[in-house]
Amino acid sequence: MRLSRYFLPVLKENPAEAQIVSHRLMLRAGMIKQQAAGIYSWLPLGYKVLRRVETIVHEEQQRAGHIPLLMPTLQPADLWRESGRYDDYGQEMLRIRDRQDREMLYGPTNEEMITDIFRSHVASYRDLPLTLYHIQWKFRDELRPRFGVMRGREFLMKDGYTFDVDREAAMHAYNRHMVSYLRTYERMGLTAIPMRAASGPIGGDDTHEFLVLAPTGESEVFYDEAVTTLRLGNRQIDYDDRAAVAEICAEFTRLYARTDETHDPALFAAIPETQRKVGRGIEVGQIFYFGTKYSAPMGATITNAAGERVAVHMGSHGIGVSRLLGAIIEASHDDRGIIWPEGVTPFHAAIVNLKPGDAAADAACETIYGLLRERGLEPLYDDRDARAGEKFATMDLIGLPWRITVGPRGLAGGKVELTSRRTGDSEEMSPEAAVARVAEIYAGS
Protein backbone atom coordinates (compact mmCIF):
# COMPACT_ATOMS: atom_id res chain seq x y z
CA MET A 1 0.00 0.00 0.00
CA ARG A 2 1.18 3.47 -0.86
CA LEU A 3 0.57 5.85 1.97
CA SER A 4 -0.38 8.61 -0.46
CA ARG A 5 -3.38 6.51 -1.49
CA TYR A 6 -4.27 5.06 1.88
CA PHE A 7 -6.67 6.40 4.49
CA LEU A 8 -4.68 6.90 7.66
CA PRO A 9 -6.04 9.84 9.65
CA VAL A 10 -3.37 10.10 12.36
CA LEU A 11 -3.71 12.66 15.12
CA LYS A 12 -0.78 14.69 16.30
CA GLU A 13 -2.40 15.57 19.58
CA ASN A 14 -3.97 13.38 22.20
CA PRO A 15 -7.75 13.26 22.08
CA ALA A 16 -9.14 14.58 25.34
CA GLU A 17 -11.41 11.64 26.04
CA ALA A 18 -8.79 8.92 25.95
CA GLN A 19 -7.17 8.15 29.26
CA ILE A 20 -5.30 4.92 28.85
CA VAL A 21 -2.47 4.38 26.43
CA SER A 22 -4.07 1.83 24.11
CA HIS A 23 -7.15 3.99 23.63
CA ARG A 24 -5.02 7.08 22.98
CA LEU A 25 -2.79 5.27 20.53
CA MET A 26 -5.63 3.64 18.65
CA LEU A 27 -7.25 7.04 18.15
CA ARG A 28 -3.97 8.75 17.29
CA ALA A 29 -2.92 6.03 14.86
CA GLY A 30 -6.21 6.40 13.01
CA MET A 31 -7.37 2.87 13.87
CA ILE A 32 -10.77 3.67 15.32
CA LYS A 33 -13.30 6.43 15.62
CA GLN A 34 -15.82 6.55 18.40
CA GLN A 35 -19.42 6.81 17.22
CA ALA A 36 -21.18 6.64 20.58
CA ALA A 37 -20.20 5.61 24.09
CA GLY A 38 -18.50 2.24 23.74
CA ILE A 39 -19.22 1.95 20.00
CA TYR A 40 -16.50 2.38 17.39
CA SER A 41 -15.92 2.45 13.69
CA TRP A 42 -12.85 0.49 12.68
CA LEU A 43 -10.85 2.62 10.30
CA PRO A 44 -8.67 0.86 7.71
CA LEU A 45 -5.58 0.38 9.88
CA GLY A 46 -7.57 -0.82 12.89
CA TYR A 47 -9.71 -3.05 10.72
CA LYS A 48 -6.60 -4.64 9.27
CA VAL A 49 -5.26 -5.56 12.70
CA LEU A 50 -8.69 -6.73 13.79
CA ARG A 51 -8.80 -9.07 10.81
CA ARG A 52 -5.31 -10.39 11.56
CA VAL A 53 -6.27 -11.16 15.13
CA GLU A 54 -9.50 -12.74 13.97
CA THR A 55 -7.64 -14.87 11.44
CA ILE A 56 -5.26 -16.22 14.07
CA VAL A 57 -8.21 -17.11 16.29
CA HIS A 58 -9.92 -18.91 13.41
CA GLU A 59 -6.77 -20.82 12.47
CA GLU A 60 -6.08 -22.00 15.99
CA GLN A 61 -9.68 -23.00 16.60
CA GLN A 62 -9.79 -25.06 13.47
CA ARG A 63 -6.40 -26.55 14.25
CA ALA A 64 -7.96 -27.82 17.49
CA GLY A 65 -10.82 -29.37 15.52
CA HIS A 66 -13.46 -26.78 16.30
CA ILE A 67 -16.04 -25.98 13.64
CA PRO A 68 -16.94 -22.43 12.59
CA LEU A 69 -20.47 -21.24 11.95
CA LEU A 70 -22.18 -17.87 12.27
CA MET A 71 -25.15 -17.00 14.41
CA PRO A 72 -27.05 -13.70 14.15
CA THR A 73 -26.58 -10.64 16.33
CA LEU A 74 -30.32 -10.29 16.93
CA GLN A 75 -32.08 -13.04 18.82
CA PRO A 76 -35.67 -13.72 19.81
CA ALA A 77 -36.45 -13.18 23.49
CA ASP A 78 -38.34 -16.46 23.75
CA LEU A 79 -35.16 -18.48 23.50
CA TRP A 80 -33.83 -16.66 26.52
CA ARG A 81 -37.02 -17.22 28.45
CA GLU A 82 -36.38 -20.96 28.17
CA SER A 83 -33.10 -20.72 30.05
CA GLY A 84 -34.46 -18.14 32.46
CA ARG A 85 -31.83 -15.62 31.50
CA TYR A 86 -34.19 -13.15 29.83
CA ASP A 87 -35.15 -11.93 33.28
CA ASP A 88 -31.82 -12.67 34.97
CA TYR A 89 -29.55 -10.79 32.62
CA GLY A 90 -30.66 -7.33 33.63
CA GLN A 91 -30.10 -3.97 32.03
CA GLU A 92 -26.90 -5.05 30.32
CA MET A 93 -28.96 -6.79 27.70
CA LEU A 94 -30.14 -4.51 24.92
CA ARG A 95 -33.81 -5.28 24.33
CA ILE A 96 -35.49 -4.32 21.09
CA ARG A 97 -38.99 -4.64 19.67
CA ASP A 98 -39.48 -5.13 15.97
CA ARG A 99 -42.37 -3.64 13.94
CA GLN A 100 -44.61 -6.57 14.81
CA ASP A 101 -43.90 -5.81 18.46
CA ARG A 102 -41.95 -9.04 18.82
CA GLU A 103 -39.43 -8.99 21.64
CA MET A 104 -35.87 -9.27 20.41
CA LEU A 105 -32.46 -8.66 21.88
CA TYR A 106 -28.98 -7.87 20.60
CA GLY A 107 -27.09 -10.93 21.75
CA PRO A 108 -24.59 -10.52 24.59
CA THR A 109 -23.65 -14.20 24.12
CA ASN A 110 -25.06 -17.26 22.37
CA GLU A 111 -25.53 -20.20 24.74
CA GLU A 112 -29.29 -20.34 24.19
CA MET A 113 -29.08 -20.11 20.43
CA ILE A 114 -26.39 -22.73 20.05
CA THR A 115 -28.30 -25.04 22.38
CA ASP A 116 -31.34 -24.57 20.16
CA ILE A 117 -29.30 -25.47 17.08
CA PHE A 118 -27.89 -28.50 18.81
CA ARG A 119 -31.20 -29.87 20.07
CA SER A 120 -32.74 -29.46 16.63
CA HIS A 121 -30.17 -31.62 14.91
CA VAL A 122 -28.26 -33.85 17.31
CA ALA A 123 -29.78 -36.80 19.11
CA SER A 124 -27.06 -39.41 19.60
CA TYR A 125 -23.81 -39.76 21.50
CA ARG A 126 -22.40 -41.01 18.21
CA ASP A 127 -22.43 -37.40 16.94
CA LEU A 128 -20.29 -36.25 19.85
CA PRO A 129 -17.95 -34.69 20.68
CA LEU A 130 -18.89 -31.49 18.90
CA THR A 131 -17.46 -28.01 19.23
CA LEU A 132 -19.07 -25.17 17.30
CA TYR A 133 -17.83 -21.62 17.46
CA HIS A 134 -18.32 -18.29 15.82
CA ILE A 135 -16.74 -14.87 15.77
CA GLN A 136 -19.51 -12.32 15.93
CA TRP A 137 -20.35 -8.88 17.25
CA LYS A 138 -21.94 -8.81 20.65
CA PHE A 139 -23.55 -6.04 22.60
CA ARG A 140 -23.60 -5.51 26.32
CA ASP A 141 -25.11 -2.25 27.42
CA GLU A 142 -22.42 -1.39 29.94
CA LEU A 143 -23.32 1.31 32.38
CA ARG A 144 -19.97 2.84 31.92
CA PRO A 145 -18.03 1.92 28.80
CA ARG A 146 -14.38 3.00 28.94
CA PHE A 147 -10.83 2.26 27.88
CA GLY A 148 -11.72 2.36 24.19
CA VAL A 149 -12.21 -1.06 22.67
CA MET A 150 -11.18 -2.78 25.89
CA ARG A 151 -14.53 -2.16 27.44
CA GLY A 152 -16.84 -1.15 24.67
CA ARG A 153 -20.53 -1.93 24.52
CA GLU A 154 -20.25 -3.45 21.06
CA PHE A 155 -17.39 -5.90 20.77
CA LEU A 156 -16.18 -8.72 18.57
CA MET A 157 -15.90 -12.01 20.34
CA LYS A 158 -15.10 -15.57 19.52
CA ASP A 159 -17.40 -17.81 21.47
CA GLY A 160 -17.21 -21.56 21.21
CA TYR A 161 -19.60 -24.15 22.60
CA THR A 162 -18.70 -27.71 23.40
CA PHE A 163 -21.10 -30.66 23.50
CA ASP A 164 -20.01 -33.89 25.13
CA VAL A 165 -21.54 -37.07 26.42
CA ASP A 166 -20.24 -36.80 29.97
CA ARG A 167 -18.18 -34.71 32.31
CA GLU A 168 -14.91 -36.43 31.52
CA ALA A 169 -15.30 -35.80 27.80
CA ALA A 170 -16.38 -32.23 28.49
CA MET A 171 -13.24 -31.64 30.53
CA HIS A 172 -11.14 -32.72 27.59
CA ALA A 173 -12.94 -30.12 25.51
CA TYR A 174 -12.15 -27.62 28.24
CA ASN A 175 -8.48 -28.57 28.25
CA ARG A 176 -8.33 -28.50 24.48
CA HIS A 177 -9.59 -24.94 24.58
CA MET A 178 -7.04 -23.96 27.15
CA VAL A 179 -4.21 -25.21 24.98
CA SER A 180 -5.59 -23.69 21.79
CA TYR A 181 -5.95 -20.37 23.59
CA LEU A 182 -2.39 -20.46 24.87
CA ARG A 183 -1.25 -21.01 21.34
CA THR A 184 -3.49 -18.25 20.00
CA TYR A 185 -2.13 -15.65 22.40
CA GLU A 186 1.46 -16.70 21.83
CA ARG A 187 1.05 -16.14 18.10
CA MET A 188 -0.08 -12.63 18.87
CA GLY A 189 3.06 -11.93 20.85
CA LEU A 190 1.20 -11.99 24.15
CA THR A 191 1.85 -13.71 27.43
CA ALA A 192 -1.63 -14.58 28.64
CA ILE A 193 -1.73 -16.48 31.91
CA PRO A 194 -4.59 -18.84 32.69
CA MET A 195 -5.92 -18.05 36.15
CA ARG A 196 -8.59 -19.80 38.15
CA ALA A 197 -11.60 -17.52 38.08
CA ALA A 198 -14.99 -17.01 39.63
CA SER A 199 -17.83 -18.12 37.42
CA GLY A 200 -19.95 -14.95 37.10
CA PRO A 201 -23.38 -14.68 35.46
CA ILE A 202 -22.70 -17.14 32.65
CA GLY A 203 -22.34 -19.77 35.31
CA GLY A 204 -19.95 -22.64 35.57
CA ASP A 205 -18.33 -25.19 37.76
CA ASP A 206 -14.88 -24.94 36.33
CA THR A 207 -13.47 -21.83 34.78
CA HIS A 208 -10.21 -20.12 33.95
CA GLU A 209 -9.61 -16.61 32.72
CA PHE A 210 -6.64 -15.66 30.56
CA LEU A 211 -4.93 -12.49 31.66
CA VAL A 212 -2.37 -10.33 29.96
CA LEU A 213 -0.21 -8.54 32.50
CA ALA A 214 -0.40 -4.76 32.13
CA PRO A 215 -0.40 -1.96 34.68
CA THR A 216 -3.74 -0.72 33.33
CA GLY A 217 -5.51 -4.05 33.74
CA GLU A 218 -8.90 -4.08 35.38
CA SER A 219 -8.19 -7.03 37.67
CA GLU A 220 -5.67 -7.38 40.42
CA VAL A 221 -3.66 -10.56 39.95
CA PHE A 222 -1.44 -12.63 42.20
CA TYR A 223 1.05 -15.02 40.67
CA ASP A 224 4.29 -16.92 40.85
CA GLU A 225 6.72 -15.11 38.58
CA ALA A 226 7.80 -18.42 37.06
CA VAL A 227 4.41 -18.68 35.37
CA THR A 228 5.32 -15.79 33.05
CA THR A 229 8.17 -17.76 31.53
CA LEU A 230 6.07 -20.71 30.34
CA ARG A 231 5.82 -21.08 26.57
CA LEU A 232 4.26 -23.59 24.23
CA GLY A 233 6.76 -22.71 21.55
CA ASN A 234 6.41 -24.76 18.41
CA ARG A 235 5.86 -28.11 20.07
CA GLN A 236 3.60 -30.56 18.26
CA ILE A 237 0.19 -30.91 19.85
CA ASP A 238 -2.23 -33.77 19.25
CA TYR A 239 -5.54 -32.24 20.30
CA ASP A 240 -7.20 -35.64 20.40
CA ASP A 241 -4.75 -37.02 22.93
CA ARG A 242 -6.54 -36.45 26.22
CA ALA A 243 -3.56 -37.19 28.41
CA ALA A 244 -1.15 -35.04 26.44
CA VAL A 245 -3.54 -32.09 26.38
CA ALA A 246 -4.25 -32.47 30.09
CA GLU A 247 -0.51 -32.56 30.78
CA ILE A 248 0.00 -29.23 28.99
CA CYS A 249 -2.85 -27.71 31.00
CA ALA A 250 -1.28 -28.99 34.18
CA GLU A 251 2.03 -27.45 33.18
CA PHE A 252 0.41 -24.05 32.73
CA THR A 253 -1.86 -24.16 35.78
CA ARG A 254 0.43 -25.86 38.28
CA LEU A 255 1.98 -22.60 39.43
CA TYR A 256 -0.03 -20.16 41.49
CA ALA A 257 -1.86 -17.55 39.39
CA ARG A 258 -5.19 -16.10 40.48
CA THR A 259 -7.27 -12.97 40.20
CA ASP A 260 -8.48 -11.08 43.26
CA GLU A 261 -11.77 -12.98 43.00
CA THR A 262 -10.21 -16.34 43.80
CA HIS A 263 -7.01 -15.28 45.51
CA ASP A 264 -5.95 -17.47 48.45
CA PRO A 265 -3.44 -15.64 50.66
CA ALA A 266 -2.33 -18.85 52.37
CA LEU A 267 -1.39 -20.58 49.12
CA PHE A 268 0.19 -17.39 47.85
CA ALA A 269 2.36 -17.17 50.95
CA ALA A 270 3.80 -20.60 50.18
CA ILE A 271 5.54 -19.25 47.05
CA PRO A 272 9.17 -18.24 47.55
CA GLU A 273 9.12 -14.56 48.39
CA THR A 274 11.27 -13.45 45.46
CA GLN A 275 8.83 -15.03 43.01
CA ARG A 276 5.67 -13.69 44.62
CA LYS A 277 4.17 -11.04 42.35
CA VAL A 278 1.14 -8.81 42.58
CA GLY A 279 0.10 -6.93 39.49
CA ARG A 280 -2.76 -6.11 37.22
CA GLY A 281 -4.14 -7.98 34.24
CA ILE A 282 -6.42 -7.55 31.25
CA GLU A 283 -8.80 -10.41 30.69
CA VAL A 284 -8.65 -11.58 27.09
CA GLY A 285 -10.47 -14.89 27.30
CA GLN A 286 -12.33 -17.25 29.52
CA ILE A 287 -13.21 -20.92 29.43
CA PHE A 288 -16.13 -22.50 31.29
CA TYR A 289 -17.43 -25.94 31.88
CA PHE A 290 -21.03 -25.63 33.01
CA GLY A 291 -22.45 -29.10 32.53
CA THR A 292 -26.20 -29.21 31.90
CA LYS A 293 -27.05 -25.65 32.96
CA TYR A 294 -28.58 -24.88 29.57
CA SER A 295 -29.10 -28.32 28.09
CA ALA A 296 -31.39 -29.50 30.90
CA PRO A 297 -33.89 -26.60 30.91
CA MET A 298 -33.79 -26.32 27.13
CA GLY A 299 -34.15 -30.01 26.44
CA ALA A 300 -30.86 -30.55 24.63
CA THR A 301 -30.61 -34.27 25.20
CA ILE A 302 -28.89 -37.19 23.53
CA THR A 303 -29.21 -40.91 23.77
CA ASN A 304 -26.08 -42.40 25.32
CA ALA A 305 -24.50 -45.79 24.65
CA ALA A 306 -26.71 -47.36 27.29
CA GLY A 307 -29.81 -46.14 25.48
CA GLU A 308 -30.59 -43.53 28.15
CA ARG A 309 -31.75 -40.03 27.28
CA VAL A 310 -29.43 -37.59 29.05
CA ALA A 311 -28.81 -33.86 28.95
CA VAL A 312 -25.64 -33.04 27.03
CA HIS A 313 -22.62 -31.66 28.90
CA MET A 314 -21.67 -28.24 27.70
CA GLY A 315 -19.01 -25.63 28.03
CA SER A 316 -18.51 -22.21 26.53
CA HIS A 317 -15.22 -20.61 25.73
CA GLY A 318 -14.63 -17.03 24.71
CA ILE A 319 -11.90 -14.81 23.36
CA GLY A 320 -12.38 -11.06 23.30
CA VAL A 321 -11.21 -10.40 19.76
CA SER A 322 -11.67 -6.63 19.61
CA ARG A 323 -10.47 -6.24 23.18
CA LEU A 324 -7.26 -8.05 22.25
CA LEU A 325 -6.15 -5.09 20.15
CA GLY A 326 -6.21 -2.91 23.24
CA ALA A 327 -4.46 -5.56 25.29
CA ILE A 328 -1.71 -6.03 22.72
CA ILE A 329 -1.05 -2.29 22.64
CA GLU A 330 -1.08 -2.04 26.42
CA ALA A 331 1.55 -4.78 26.48
CA SER A 332 3.58 -3.45 23.55
CA HIS A 333 4.17 0.27 23.09
CA ASP A 334 6.57 3.04 24.01
CA ASP A 335 6.31 6.80 24.29
CA ARG A 336 6.40 7.19 20.51
CA GLY A 337 3.58 4.83 19.73
CA ILE A 338 2.51 1.26 19.15
CA ILE A 339 4.96 -1.61 18.62
CA TRP A 340 3.10 -4.39 16.81
CA PRO A 341 4.24 -7.95 17.35
CA GLU A 342 5.04 -9.50 13.95
CA GLY A 343 2.07 -11.85 14.23
CA VAL A 344 -0.57 -9.13 14.12
CA THR A 345 1.08 -6.14 12.46
CA PRO A 346 -1.17 -4.40 9.92
CA PHE A 347 1.74 -4.11 7.46
CA HIS A 348 4.88 -6.18 7.58
CA ALA A 349 7.31 -3.37 6.92
CA ALA A 350 7.44 0.35 6.34
CA ILE A 351 9.28 1.79 3.40
CA VAL A 352 10.22 5.40 4.00
CA ASN A 353 11.30 7.36 0.96
CA LEU A 354 13.20 10.31 2.32
CA LYS A 355 13.24 12.13 -0.98
CA PRO A 356 10.32 11.43 -3.27
CA GLY A 357 11.13 12.85 -6.69
CA ASP A 358 14.75 11.78 -6.48
CA ALA A 359 15.17 9.23 -9.27
CA ALA A 360 17.43 6.89 -7.32
CA ALA A 361 15.33 6.99 -4.16
CA ASP A 362 12.08 6.45 -6.06
CA ALA A 363 13.56 3.54 -8.01
CA ALA A 364 15.00 1.84 -4.93
CA CYS A 365 11.69 2.19 -3.07
CA GLU A 366 9.76 0.74 -5.99
CA THR A 367 12.19 -2.17 -6.17
CA ILE A 368 11.87 -2.92 -2.46
CA TYR A 369 8.10 -2.52 -2.62
CA GLY A 370 7.86 -4.98 -5.49
CA LEU A 371 10.24 -7.52 -3.98
CA LEU A 372 8.42 -7.56 -0.64
CA ARG A 373 5.11 -8.10 -2.39
CA GLU A 374 6.58 -10.90 -4.45
CA ARG A 375 7.48 -12.56 -1.17
CA GLY A 376 3.87 -12.35 -0.05
CA LEU A 377 4.48 -9.49 2.35
CA GLU A 378 2.54 -6.27 2.64
CA PRO A 379 4.66 -3.16 2.84
CA LEU A 380 3.38 0.31 3.66
CA TYR A 381 5.30 2.68 1.43
CA ASP A 382 5.48 6.31 2.57
CA ASP A 383 5.73 8.02 -0.79
CA ARG A 384 4.32 11.29 0.45
CA ASP A 385 6.06 14.57 -0.15
CA ALA A 386 6.71 15.18 3.52
CA ARG A 387 9.66 15.72 5.79
CA ALA A 388 11.68 12.87 7.21
CA GLY A 389 10.73 13.66 10.79
CA GLU A 390 7.05 13.50 10.03
CA LYS A 391 7.41 10.20 8.20
CA PHE A 392 9.39 8.61 11.00
CA ALA A 393 6.95 9.90 13.60
CA THR A 394 3.99 8.46 11.67
CA MET A 395 5.62 5.06 11.27
CA ASP A 396 6.66 5.01 14.91
CA LEU A 397 3.11 5.88 15.94
CA ILE A 398 1.42 3.17 13.89
CA GLY A 399 4.03 0.72 15.08
CA LEU A 400 5.15 -1.33 12.08
CA PRO A 401 7.86 -3.60 13.47
CA TRP A 402 10.35 -3.04 10.63
CA ARG A 403 11.25 0.05 8.67
CA ILE A 404 13.34 0.32 5.55
CA THR A 405 14.62 3.85 5.14
CA VAL A 406 15.68 4.92 1.68
CA GLY A 407 17.50 8.17 0.99
CA PRO A 408 20.01 9.63 -1.45
CA ARG A 409 22.71 9.67 1.21
CA GLY A 410 22.65 5.91 1.77
CA LEU A 411 21.92 5.07 -1.82
CA ALA A 412 25.16 6.77 -2.87
CA GLY A 413 26.82 3.73 -1.29
CA GLY A 414 24.14 1.34 -2.50
CA LYS A 415 22.65 1.00 0.99
CA VAL A 416 19.31 1.38 2.68
CA GLU A 417 18.66 1.18 6.39
CA LEU A 418 16.68 -1.52 8.18
CA THR A 419 15.40 -0.46 11.59
CA SER A 420 13.66 -2.42 14.31
CA ARG A 421 10.77 -0.52 15.84
CA ARG A 422 11.14 -2.45 19.06
CA THR A 423 14.84 -1.99 19.73
CA GLY A 424 15.56 1.02 17.54
CA ASP A 425 18.60 -0.80 16.17
CA SER A 426 19.51 0.08 12.60
CA GLU A 427 21.66 -1.65 10.06
CA GLU A 428 22.75 -0.57 6.59
CA MET A 429 22.54 -3.06 3.78
CA SER A 430 21.60 -3.40 0.14
CA PRO A 431 17.90 -3.17 -0.78
CA GLU A 432 17.91 -6.87 -1.70
CA ALA A 433 19.46 -7.84 1.61
CA ALA A 434 16.89 -5.77 3.50
CA VAL A 435 14.07 -7.54 1.69
CA ALA A 436 15.63 -10.94 2.36
CA ARG A 437 16.03 -10.10 6.02
CA VAL A 438 12.43 -9.00 6.43
CA ALA A 439 11.21 -12.09 4.57
CA GLU A 440 13.27 -14.28 6.86
CA ILE A 441 11.83 -12.62 9.96
CA TYR A 442 8.30 -13.39 8.83
CA ALA A 443 9.04 -16.85 7.51
CA GLY A 444 8.35 -18.35 10.92
CA SER A 445 5.06 -16.58 11.57
Add this chain to the structure above:
RNA sequence: CGGGGCGUAGCGCAGUCUGGUAGCGCAUCUGCUUUGGGAGCAGAGGGCCGGAGGUUCGAAUCCUCUCGCCCCGACCA
Protein backbone atom coordinates in the same frame (compact mmCIF):
# COMPACT_ATOMS: atom_id res chain seq x y z
C1' C B 1 -26.73 3.79 39.34
C1' G B 2 -24.16 7.36 43.29
C1' G B 3 -20.37 11.35 42.97
C1' G B 4 -17.57 14.85 39.87
C1' G B 5 -16.49 17.29 35.19
C1' C B 6 -16.85 18.83 30.08
C1' G B 7 -19.60 20.20 25.24
C1' U B 8 -16.71 26.96 21.50
C1' A B 9 -13.30 25.51 13.73
C1' G B 10 -11.02 18.72 11.83
C1' C B 11 -7.86 18.15 16.79
C1' G B 12 -6.14 20.51 21.53
C1' C B 13 -7.80 24.77 24.13
C1' A B 14 -8.86 30.23 25.90
C1' G B 15 -13.12 33.36 26.37
C1' U B 16 -18.31 32.14 30.64
C1' C B 17 -17.22 34.46 37.16
C1' U B 18 -18.04 40.48 35.66
C1' G B 19 -23.63 39.95 28.94
C1' G B 20 -21.78 44.21 24.00
C1' U B 21 -22.07 39.90 18.56
C1' A B 22 -15.70 34.86 18.90
C1' G B 23 -10.00 33.97 19.61
C1' C B 24 -5.06 31.02 20.06
C1' G B 25 -1.97 26.65 18.68
C1' C B 26 -1.92 22.49 15.46
C1' A B 27 -4.21 20.74 10.99
C1' U B 28 -6.18 22.44 5.88
C1' C B 29 -5.43 25.59 1.19
C1' U B 30 -1.91 29.13 -1.83
C1' G B 31 3.09 31.02 -2.68
C1' C B 32 8.31 31.12 -1.65
C1' U B 33 12.27 28.96 1.11
C1' U B 34 13.59 24.34 3.43
C1' U B 35 14.38 18.82 3.25
C1' G B 36 17.78 12.09 7.62
C1' G B 37 13.26 12.84 13.51
C1' G B 38 6.32 16.07 13.69
C1' A B 39 10.27 22.98 9.28
C1' G B 40 10.29 28.76 8.37
C1' C B 41 8.02 33.16 6.34
C1' A B 42 3.77 35.45 4.03
C1' G B 43 -1.29 35.00 2.98
C1' A B 44 -6.29 32.50 2.90
C1' G B 45 -10.55 29.58 4.15
C1' G B 46 -13.27 27.34 8.08
C1' G B 47 -17.49 27.99 13.98
C1' C B 48 -26.03 29.81 13.82
C1' C B 49 -20.36 28.60 20.69
C1' G B 50 -24.44 20.57 21.65
C1' G B 51 -30.06 21.52 21.34
C1' A B 52 -34.76 23.93 23.00
C1' G B 53 -37.07 27.58 25.79
C1' G B 54 -36.60 31.96 28.88
C1' U B 55 -34.48 36.86 30.95
C1' U B 56 -32.46 41.24 28.39
C1' C B 57 -32.06 46.73 23.95
C1' G B 58 -28.35 42.81 23.39
C1' A B 59 -26.64 35.91 25.44
C1' A B 60 -20.93 31.49 24.04
C1' U B 61 -21.55 34.21 28.80
C1' C B 62 -27.38 34.62 33.21
C1' C B 63 -31.92 31.07 34.27
C1' U B 64 -34.79 26.40 33.12
C1' C B 65 -35.16 21.97 30.55
C1' U B 66 -32.86 18.51 27.43
C1' C B 67 -29.13 15.58 24.60
C1' G B 68 -24.18 13.86 24.35
C1' C B 69 -19.33 12.68 26.16
C1' C B 70 -15.47 11.92 29.97
C1' C B 71 -13.50 10.73 35.00
C1' C B 72 -13.92 8.16 40.23
C1' G B 73 -16.87 4.36 42.47
C1' A B 74 -20.30 0.12 42.13
C1' C B 75 -20.86 -3.45 37.91
C1' C B 76 -18.64 -6.13 33.89
C1' A B 77 -15.61 -10.11 28.62
